[in-house]
Amino acid sequence: MEANYNANYNLAKFYIEQKQPSEALFYAKRTGNFFNKNSVTFSSIRYFNNLYKAYELNGDYKNSVIAYSKYDSIRDLMNIEEKAVNVERIKAEHEYELKQKLSSLKQEKRNLIYIVILIVFLLIVVISILYTINYRNKNEALNLEKKLVEAREKELEFDNHMKEKLLVYQSMEQQKVDSIFKSILEKVNTLKIKYQHAEEISEIINEIKISVKPNTWEDFEYHFLQIHESFYKNLELKHPNLTNYDKRLAAMLKLRLSTKEISNLLNVTPKTIENSRTRLRKKLDLTNTKEDLSKYLDEF
Numbered sequence: 001m002e003a004n005y006n007a008n009y010n011l012a013k014f015y016i017e018q019k020q021p022s023e024a025l026f027y028a029k030r031t032g033n034f035f036n037k038n039s040v041t042f043s044s045i046r047y048f049n050n051l052y053k054a055y056e057l058n059g060d061y062k063n064s065v066i067a068y069s070k071y072d073s074i075r076d077l078m079n080i081e082e083k084a085v086n087v088e089r090i091k092a093e094h095e096y097e098l099k100q101k102l103s104s105l106k107q108e109k110r111n112l113i114y115i116v117i118l119i120v121f122l123l124i125v126v127i128s129i130l131y132t133i134n135y136r137n138k139n140e141a142l143n144l145e146k147k148l149v150e151a152r153e154k155e156l157e158f159d160n161h162m163k164e165k166l167l168v169y170q171s172m173e174q175q176k177v178d179s180i181f182k183s184i185l186e187k188v189n190t191l192k193i194k195y196q197h198a199e200e201i202s203e204i205i206n207e208i209k210i211s212v213k214p215n216t217w218e219d220f221e222y223h224f225l226q227i228h229e230s231f232y233k234n235l236e237l238k239h240p241n242l243t244n245y246d247k248r249l250a251a252m253l254k255l256r257l258s259t260k261e262i263s264n265l266l267n268v269t270p271k272t273i274e275n276s277r278t279r280l281r282k283k284l285d286l287t288n289t290k291e292d293l294s295k296y297l298d299e300f
Helices: 002-017 022-034 042-058 060-196 198-211 216-227 231-238 244-254 259-266 270-285 293-297
Strands: none
Touching: 002 022, 002 042, 022 042, 042 060, 216 231, 216 244, 231 244, 244 259, 244 270, 244 293, 259 270, 270 293
Protein backbone atom coordinates (compact mmCIF):
# COMPACT_ATOMS: atom_id res chain seq x y z
CA MET A 1 0.00 0.00 0.00
CA GLU A 2 2.70 2.44 0.96
CA ALA A 3 4.72 1.52 -2.14
CA ASN A 4 1.74 2.31 -4.41
CA TYR A 5 1.22 5.61 -2.58
CA ASN A 6 4.85 6.64 -3.06
CA ALA A 7 4.92 5.57 -6.72
CA ASN A 8 1.78 7.59 -7.65
CA TYR A 9 2.83 10.59 -5.56
CA ASN A 10 6.25 10.74 -7.24
CA LEU A 11 4.69 10.37 -10.72
CA ALA A 12 2.21 13.19 -10.03
CA LYS A 13 4.99 15.42 -8.75
CA PHE A 14 7.11 14.57 -11.79
CA TYR A 15 4.34 15.46 -14.30
CA ILE A 16 3.56 18.68 -12.42
CA GLU A 17 7.18 19.71 -12.76
CA GLN A 18 7.08 18.71 -16.45
CA LYS A 19 3.91 20.82 -16.97
CA GLN A 20 1.85 17.88 -18.20
CA PRO A 21 -1.63 18.61 -16.78
CA SER A 22 -3.64 15.46 -17.58
CA GLU A 23 -0.98 12.99 -16.40
CA ALA A 24 -0.28 15.11 -13.29
CA LEU A 25 -4.00 15.22 -12.34
CA PHE A 26 -4.44 11.49 -13.05
CA TYR A 27 -1.67 10.39 -10.73
CA ALA A 28 -2.47 13.06 -8.13
CA LYS A 29 -6.06 11.75 -7.81
CA ARG A 30 -4.89 8.14 -7.91
CA THR A 31 -2.56 8.75 -4.96
CA GLY A 32 -5.64 9.22 -2.75
CA ASN A 33 -6.62 5.57 -3.29
CA PHE A 34 -3.73 4.32 -1.16
CA PHE A 35 -4.22 6.09 2.23
CA ASN A 36 -6.95 7.51 4.51
CA LYS A 37 -7.74 10.99 3.14
CA ASN A 38 -9.35 12.10 6.42
CA SER A 39 -6.23 11.43 8.45
CA VAL A 40 -4.02 14.30 9.67
CA THR A 41 -0.68 13.03 8.43
CA PHE A 42 2.21 14.01 6.22
CA SER A 43 0.76 11.70 3.57
CA SER A 44 -2.42 13.89 3.50
CA ILE A 45 -0.42 17.10 3.21
CA ARG A 46 1.66 15.72 0.33
CA TYR A 47 -1.44 14.38 -1.43
CA PHE A 48 -3.43 17.69 -1.27
CA ASN A 49 -0.30 19.66 -2.17
CA ASN A 50 0.07 17.68 -5.43
CA LEU A 51 -3.72 17.76 -6.04
CA TYR A 52 -4.16 21.51 -5.82
CA LYS A 53 -1.11 22.05 -8.07
CA ALA A 54 -2.48 19.57 -10.63
CA TYR A 55 -5.92 21.31 -10.66
CA GLU A 56 -4.21 24.65 -11.04
CA LEU A 57 -2.09 23.28 -13.93
CA ASN A 58 -5.33 22.10 -15.61
CA GLY A 59 -7.02 25.49 -15.08
CA ASP A 60 -9.58 24.08 -12.62
CA TYR A 61 -9.13 26.81 -10.03
CA LYS A 62 -12.26 25.96 -8.06
CA ASN A 63 -11.08 22.46 -7.21
CA SER A 64 -7.58 23.85 -6.85
CA VAL A 65 -8.81 26.26 -4.11
CA ILE A 66 -10.75 23.43 -2.38
CA ALA A 67 -7.70 21.16 -2.43
CA TYR A 68 -5.49 23.96 -1.19
CA SER A 69 -7.94 24.74 1.67
CA LYS A 70 -7.78 21.12 2.78
CA TYR A 71 -3.99 21.20 2.44
CA ASP A 72 -3.77 24.39 4.53
CA SER A 73 -6.16 23.16 7.25
CA ILE A 74 -4.28 19.87 7.63
CA ARG A 75 -1.02 21.82 7.80
CA ASP A 76 -2.45 24.01 10.60
CA LEU A 77 -3.63 20.95 12.47
CA MET A 78 -0.20 19.43 12.01
CA ASN A 79 1.35 22.60 13.50
CA ILE A 80 -0.98 22.36 16.52
CA GLU A 81 -0.10 18.71 16.92
CA GLU A 82 3.55 19.58 16.47
CA LYS A 83 3.28 22.15 19.27
CA ALA A 84 1.59 19.57 21.45
CA VAL A 85 4.32 17.13 20.53
CA ASN A 86 6.90 19.79 21.44
CA VAL A 87 5.27 20.21 24.86
CA GLU A 88 5.31 16.48 25.35
CA ARG A 89 8.89 16.43 24.12
CA ILE A 90 9.91 19.13 26.63
CA LYS A 91 8.12 17.23 29.35
CA ALA A 92 9.78 14.01 28.29
CA GLU A 93 13.17 15.76 28.16
CA HIS A 94 12.63 17.09 31.68
CA GLU A 95 11.67 13.64 32.93
CA TYR A 96 14.63 12.21 31.08
CA GLU A 97 16.97 14.73 32.78
CA LEU A 98 15.53 13.81 36.16
CA LYS A 99 15.98 10.14 35.40
CA GLN A 100 19.53 10.84 34.20
CA LYS A 101 20.34 12.65 37.46
CA LEU A 102 18.87 9.82 39.49
CA SER A 103 20.72 7.32 37.32
CA SER A 104 23.91 9.35 37.76
CA LEU A 105 23.50 9.32 41.55
CA LYS A 106 22.86 5.59 41.50
CA GLN A 107 25.87 5.11 39.24
CA GLU A 108 28.05 7.16 41.61
CA LYS A 109 26.82 5.01 44.48
CA ARG A 110 27.58 1.87 42.50
CA ASN A 111 30.99 3.27 41.56
CA LEU A 112 31.74 3.90 45.23
CA ILE A 113 30.75 0.33 46.04
CA TYR A 114 32.91 -0.90 43.17
CA ILE A 115 35.86 1.15 44.47
CA VAL A 116 35.42 -0.33 47.95
CA ILE A 117 35.17 -3.83 46.46
CA LEU A 118 38.25 -3.14 44.31
CA ILE A 119 40.23 -1.95 47.34
CA VAL A 120 39.20 -5.06 49.29
CA PHE A 121 40.06 -7.24 46.29
CA LEU A 122 43.48 -5.58 45.95
CA LEU A 123 44.12 -6.11 49.66
CA ILE A 124 43.19 -9.79 49.25
CA VAL A 125 45.48 -10.05 46.20
CA VAL A 126 48.38 -8.42 48.06
CA ILE A 127 47.86 -10.70 51.07
CA SER A 128 47.62 -13.71 48.74
CA ILE A 129 50.82 -12.69 46.94
CA LEU A 130 52.65 -12.25 50.26
CA TYR A 131 51.34 -15.60 51.44
CA THR A 132 52.34 -17.23 48.13
CA ILE A 133 55.84 -15.72 48.31
CA ASN A 134 56.19 -16.93 51.91
CA TYR A 135 54.87 -20.38 50.95
CA ARG A 136 57.15 -20.52 47.91
CA ASN A 137 60.17 -19.52 50.02
CA LYS A 138 59.35 -22.28 52.49
CA ASN A 139 58.95 -24.75 49.63
CA GLU A 140 62.22 -23.64 48.08
CA ALA A 141 63.93 -24.05 51.44
CA LEU A 142 62.42 -27.53 51.79
CA ASN A 143 63.38 -28.40 48.20
CA LEU A 144 66.89 -27.13 48.81
CA GLU A 145 67.15 -29.21 51.96
CA LYS A 146 65.75 -32.19 50.06
CA LYS A 147 68.31 -31.70 47.30
CA LEU A 148 71.10 -31.48 49.89
CA VAL A 149 69.89 -34.74 51.44
CA GLU A 150 69.69 -36.34 47.97
CA ALA A 151 73.17 -35.04 47.17
CA ARG A 152 74.50 -36.53 50.41
CA GLU A 153 72.74 -39.81 49.65
CA LYS A 154 74.18 -39.85 46.13
CA GLU A 155 77.58 -38.99 47.50
CA LEU A 156 77.28 -41.83 50.02
CA GLU A 157 76.01 -44.15 47.30
CA PHE A 158 78.90 -43.17 45.04
CA ASP A 159 81.33 -43.64 47.93
CA ASN A 160 79.90 -47.10 48.63
CA HIS A 161 80.02 -47.91 44.95
CA MET A 162 83.70 -46.95 44.81
CA LYS A 163 84.35 -49.01 47.92
CA GLU A 164 82.60 -51.96 46.27
CA LYS A 165 84.73 -51.53 43.17
CA LEU A 166 87.88 -51.33 45.31
CA LEU A 167 86.79 -54.39 47.28
CA VAL A 168 86.22 -56.40 44.11
CA TYR A 169 89.50 -55.22 42.65
CA GLN A 170 91.45 -56.07 45.82
CA SER A 171 89.80 -59.49 46.06
CA MET A 172 90.57 -60.26 42.44
CA GLU A 173 94.16 -59.11 42.81
CA GLN A 174 94.60 -61.10 46.03
CA GLN A 175 93.15 -64.13 44.31
CA LYS A 176 95.63 -63.72 41.49
CA VAL A 177 98.52 -63.38 43.96
CA ASP A 178 97.38 -66.44 45.88
CA SER A 179 97.09 -68.40 42.64
CA ILE A 180 100.60 -67.37 41.66
CA PHE A 181 101.99 -68.34 45.08
CA LYS A 182 100.23 -71.71 44.93
CA SER A 183 101.61 -72.35 41.49
CA ILE A 184 105.12 -71.46 42.66
CA LEU A 185 104.66 -73.66 45.70
CA GLU A 186 103.73 -76.61 43.53
CA LYS A 187 106.78 -76.08 41.34
CA VAL A 188 109.10 -75.76 44.35
CA ASN A 189 107.70 -78.98 45.85
CA THR A 190 108.55 -80.69 42.56
CA LEU A 191 112.10 -79.30 42.75
CA LYS A 192 112.42 -80.55 46.34
CA ILE A 193 112.00 -84.13 45.13
CA LYS A 194 114.55 -83.77 42.30
CA TYR A 195 117.37 -81.92 44.11
CA GLN A 196 119.52 -82.79 47.14
CA HIS A 197 119.31 -79.44 48.96
CA ALA A 198 115.95 -80.26 50.48
CA GLU A 199 116.43 -78.12 53.60
CA GLU A 200 116.93 -74.89 51.61
CA ILE A 201 113.98 -75.72 49.43
CA SER A 202 111.86 -76.42 52.52
CA GLU A 203 112.73 -72.96 53.87
CA ILE A 204 111.57 -71.41 50.57
CA ILE A 205 108.32 -73.40 50.78
CA ASN A 206 107.71 -72.21 54.35
CA GLU A 207 108.27 -68.58 53.33
CA ILE A 208 105.78 -68.97 50.48
CA LYS A 209 103.21 -70.52 52.82
CA ILE A 210 103.63 -67.65 55.26
CA SER A 211 103.19 -65.09 52.44
CA VAL A 212 99.99 -66.69 51.15
CA LYS A 213 96.93 -65.45 53.11
CA PRO A 214 95.16 -68.40 54.72
CA ASN A 215 91.63 -67.17 53.92
CA THR A 216 91.04 -64.60 51.20
CA TRP A 217 87.25 -64.82 51.74
CA GLU A 218 87.48 -63.53 55.30
CA ASP A 219 89.13 -60.34 54.05
CA PHE A 220 86.47 -59.98 51.39
CA GLU A 221 83.65 -60.49 53.85
CA TYR A 222 85.14 -58.04 56.35
CA HIS A 223 85.37 -55.22 53.80
CA PHE A 224 81.95 -56.09 52.37
CA LEU A 225 80.29 -55.67 55.78
CA GLN A 226 81.97 -52.29 56.18
CA ILE A 227 79.88 -51.15 53.20
CA HIS A 228 76.70 -53.23 53.66
CA GLU A 229 76.69 -53.92 57.39
CA SER A 230 73.04 -55.05 57.60
CA PHE A 231 72.96 -57.11 54.40
CA TYR A 232 73.31 -60.56 55.99
CA LYS A 233 70.96 -59.64 58.83
CA ASN A 234 68.17 -58.43 56.51
CA LEU A 235 68.67 -61.37 54.15
CA GLU A 236 68.45 -63.88 56.98
CA LEU A 237 65.28 -62.27 58.39
CA LYS A 238 63.42 -62.85 55.14
CA HIS A 239 65.16 -66.06 54.09
CA PRO A 240 66.31 -67.92 57.25
CA ASN A 241 66.98 -71.17 55.35
CA LEU A 242 70.11 -69.88 53.54
CA THR A 243 73.50 -71.50 54.17
CA ASN A 244 76.75 -69.56 54.66
CA TYR A 245 77.68 -70.48 51.11
CA ASP A 246 74.36 -69.06 49.85
CA LYS A 247 74.97 -65.83 51.72
CA ARG A 248 78.47 -65.48 50.33
CA LEU A 249 77.18 -66.05 46.80
CA ALA A 250 74.41 -63.47 47.42
CA ALA A 251 76.99 -60.91 48.60
CA MET A 252 79.07 -61.32 45.43
CA LEU A 253 75.98 -61.15 43.22
CA LYS A 254 74.97 -57.92 44.96
CA LEU A 255 78.37 -56.51 43.89
CA ARG A 256 77.54 -57.51 40.29
CA LEU A 257 80.50 -59.91 40.08
CA SER A 258 80.54 -62.14 37.01
CA THR A 259 80.34 -65.92 37.16
CA LYS A 260 84.04 -66.18 36.35
CA GLU A 261 85.02 -63.69 39.07
CA ILE A 262 82.92 -65.54 41.66
CA SER A 263 84.36 -68.90 40.65
CA ASN A 264 87.90 -67.50 41.11
CA LEU A 265 87.06 -66.15 44.57
CA LEU A 266 85.44 -69.38 45.74
CA ASN A 267 87.90 -71.69 43.96
CA VAL A 268 85.15 -73.57 42.10
CA THR A 269 84.24 -74.00 38.43
CA PRO A 270 81.95 -71.54 36.60
CA LYS A 271 79.47 -74.40 36.08
CA THR A 272 79.26 -74.85 39.85
CA ILE A 273 78.48 -71.14 40.23
CA GLU A 274 75.71 -71.38 37.63
CA ASN A 275 74.15 -74.31 39.50
CA SER A 276 74.52 -72.41 42.78
CA ARG A 277 72.73 -69.41 41.27
CA THR A 278 69.83 -71.61 40.21
CA ARG A 279 69.54 -73.12 43.71
CA LEU A 280 69.73 -69.64 45.28
CA ARG A 281 66.87 -68.36 43.05
CA LYS A 282 64.79 -71.30 44.21
CA LYS A 283 65.51 -70.59 47.88
CA LEU A 284 64.62 -66.91 47.34
CA ASP A 285 61.30 -67.90 45.65
CA LEU A 286 62.36 -66.36 42.31
CA THR A 287 62.25 -69.53 40.18
CA ASN A 288 59.00 -68.71 38.37
CA THR A 289 59.65 -64.97 38.05
CA LYS A 290 61.60 -62.81 35.60
CA GLU A 291 63.10 -60.67 38.33
CA ASP A 292 66.85 -60.15 38.11
CA LEU A 293 68.64 -61.84 41.02
CA SER A 294 71.16 -59.02 41.57
CA LYS A 295 68.40 -56.36 41.56
CA TYR A 296 66.40 -58.39 44.06
CA LEU A 297 69.41 -58.56 46.37
CA ASP A 298 69.76 -54.73 46.18
CA GLU A 299 66.70 -54.54 48.46
CA PHE A 300 68.61 -55.98 51.41
